[in-house]
Amino acid sequence: MSWYITLLVCGLFLIGIEIFVPGGVLGIFGAAALIGATIIGFNIFPIWGGWLSLFGILCLAGLALFIWFQYFPKSPAGKALSLSQEIGKKDHDEATWEPGMTGTTLCELRPAGKAEVNGKRLDVIADNGTWIAHDTRIEIVRISGNRIYVKEV
Incomplete structure (x- = not known):
């Protein structure tokens, strides 16, 4: 009887410890103990x-597992x-970019690079894949998703 209780307690303990020590070895030993x-x-x-013992082990x-899923994530x-459900940093710029806005390139656009529009730096792509030199006036032509296409003014 003492081996039964020892294996039952050790099996549940090892499976519980498996959460903290990844790798699967402790979980396998815990399952073997059960x-x-x-x-x-x-x-x-x-x-x-x-059969009652088997049913009790499965219920236990x-x-x-139920207690684990209910209370462990909150501990x-x-x-x-x-991982947190909340995103701490914004995944997009809060500035609104519109076609027709103008700025200057901060580097050569071959065809992508950095530009400054309304005092803010942003990643831009030269429209039609053209190469635009550094410190050139540009204009936003279109916006597609998170891509801002510009042309030389």
């Missing part, structure tokens, strides 16, 4: 007790190990 506890349960209990593992350790 399988061993199930086999010992069939040997020390009558047949109906063995399911309950542990300090879970927050440290998990």
Whole structure:
């Protein structure tokens, strides 16, 4: 009986530790310990007790998983190990760029490079793949998604 309880506790503990120590080895040992506890349960209990033991182990593992998924992501350790749902930095510039705005190139556009429009630096692409020299006046021709196409003025 003591081996049964030892394997059951160790199996659940090893599977729980597997979350903190990735690699799969501890999880495999934990699963093997639970399988061993199930086999010992069939040997020390009558047949109906063995099935009851198997059902109890499965319910205990399911309950542990449920508790894990409910409470671990909210814990300090879970927050440290998990990716955040929120995006901290804006993924787009809050300035509104419109065709017709003008600026100057900050480097040679071959065909892409940096330009300054309304005092802000931005990545631009020369329209039709043309090469535009450094410090040249440009005009925004069109905007497609996050790409800003310009031409020489």
